[in-house]
Amino acid sequence: SKQHGAPVSAVAFSPDQRHFLSGDQAGAVLVHEFGKAGTAPAYTQHSPTVPITGIAFFKDGTVATASLDRSVSIWDLPTRKERFVPSPAKNVKEDCGVHSLAISSDEKLILTGCVDGVVRVWDVSTKKLVKSLKGHAEAVLSVAFMAEDRRVLSASLDGTLIRWDLETGKFEQTPRNSYRPTSLVRFSRDGKHLVTADQDAVSYRTAAGDLLFDVVRHALLEDVAFSADESQAITAGTDAAVKIWDLRSTPPR
Numbered sequence: 096s097k098q099h100g101a102p103v104s105a106v107a108f109s110p111d112q113r114h115f116l117s118g119d120q121a122g123a124v125l126v127h128e129f130g131k132a133g134t135a136p137a138y139t140q141h142s143p144t145v146p147i148t149g150i151a152f153f154k155d156g157t158v159a160t161a162s163l164d165r166s167v168s169i170w171d172l173p174t175r176k177e178r179f180v181p182s183p184a185k186n187v188k189e190d191c192g193v194h195s196l197a198i199s200s201d202e203k204l205i206l207t208g209c210v211d212g213v214v215r216v217w218d219v220s221t222k223k224l225v226k227s228l229k230g231h232a233e234a235v236l237s238v239a240f241m242a243e244d245r246r247v248l249s250a251s252l253d254g255t256l257i258r259w260d261l262e263t264g265k266f267e268q269t270p271r272n273s274y275r276p277t278s279l280v281r282f283s284r285d286g287k288h289l290v291t292a293d294q295d296a297v298s299y300r301t302a303a304g305d306l307l308f309d310v311v312r313h314a315l316l317e318d319v320a321f322s323a324d325e326s327q328a329i330t331a332g333t334d335a336a337v338k339i340w341d342l343r344s345t346p347p348r
Contacts, residue, residue, distance in 0.1 A: 099123065103331035104317040105160075107150040109172070112322050115329055116158065116172075117337050118147025124160060126172070127337070140168055140177055149196035149318075159205060163192040167207060167217070191215070195237045199244040206247060208235030214249050214259065228259050230266050237279045242286055242302075250280045250291075283321050290319050290328070297330065299342075 101121035108115045117134075118124045122143045125134040141147065142164035149161035153169075161167045170177040191209035198205055204225065205217045214228040214235055231251035239248045247259040256269040279292035282302065289300045297319065299307045318331045321342075328340045 099125065099335045099337070102317065102333035102335050103337055105147050105150040106318045106329045106331045106337060107152055107158075107320045108322045108327075108329065110152055110154055110156055110323055112324070114172070115320070115337075116150050117329075117331060118150055118160065119335070120146040120333075122147060122162070122164075124150070140170070141166060148192075148194050150320075151196055151198045153198060153202055159196060159198060161193040161196040161207060163194070163210070165192050167193055167196060167205065169219075194234055197238050197240055199240050201244060204240075204244065206238040206240065208238040208249055208251075210234045212251065212253070214238055214247065216247075216261065226261070226264065228264060228266070230257050230259075230268065231255060237281070239280050239282050241282065248280050248282075256280070279317075279319065281319050281321070283325055285325060288325075292319070 099117065099119040101119040103117050103119050105118040106115060113129060115127050116124060117127065122141055122145050124147055127134050141160065141162040145162055145164040147160060147162055151159045153159070156172055157169060158172050159167060159169050168177055191211045191213065193207045193209055195208040196205060203219055205219055207215045207217065209215060212231040212233055212235060215224060216226040216228070217223070218225050228247070231249065231253055233251055233253040235249050235251050237250045241248055245261055247261055249257050249259065257266045259266045279290065281290045282288070287302055289302055291298050291300060298309050301307065317333060320329045326341065326343055328342055330338050330340065
């Protein structure tokens with residue numbers, strides 16, 4: 096594992112699997128290179144001291160990061176050059192610090208899960224808001240695209256999981272679980288597996304939600320990312336640790 100100076104809140108593998116990025120609650124984004132010790136600052140354009148809440152890679156290695164400073168930024172890892180996605184706060188009146196983000200498989204859309212309980216869909220090329228999905232009563236903690244990008248899964252602090260139809264905006268909601276709300280939903284790159292987390296418990300499931308095995312425990316899990324070949328996962332938590340897991344073993348180690 097590699098350590099941050101603050102609780103780690105977001106992680107992502109690079110497409111070539113040579114690097115992974117991690118972001119923390121103090122606003123730092125670090126780049127880690129496999130096979131080399133140490134880390135280097137990757138990006139500093141979000142507001143300092145405000146938590147980084149999401150990291151995702153495009154297929155060409157371009158990075159998207161989200162922050163509770165209400166912004167999402169798209170930038171190049173080698174040059175750190177930024178292509179900025181306008182803040183949702185400029186388009187709506189509600190407080191919409193971004194709690195999570197996801198990129199569609201065709202890379203045309205970005206999802207943001209926001210503090211105001213709304214899931215927002217953004218067009219990457221125009222940088223404009225396409226759709227607002229309203230159904231949660233509290234902050235959206237995690238978002239993910241489902242099969243063929245036609246559906247979306249979101250988890251909220253209100254204890255609900257919602258499956259959305261992007262075309263119609265209609266949704267199916269799971270029963271409320273306020274005692275241990277699901278804080279994280281992540282699909283594997285091939286869409287066959289799903290990772291869910293509630294507080295400190297992390298579960299590896301089929302895409303339909305059937306439990307395969309429990310993965311790992313952190314003080315409080317914040318994020319998980321899969322490698323391109325599905326052989327490894329990175330988990331990050333409030334214990335300030337970033338852990339790398341071999342998914343070829345059961346349970347992973």
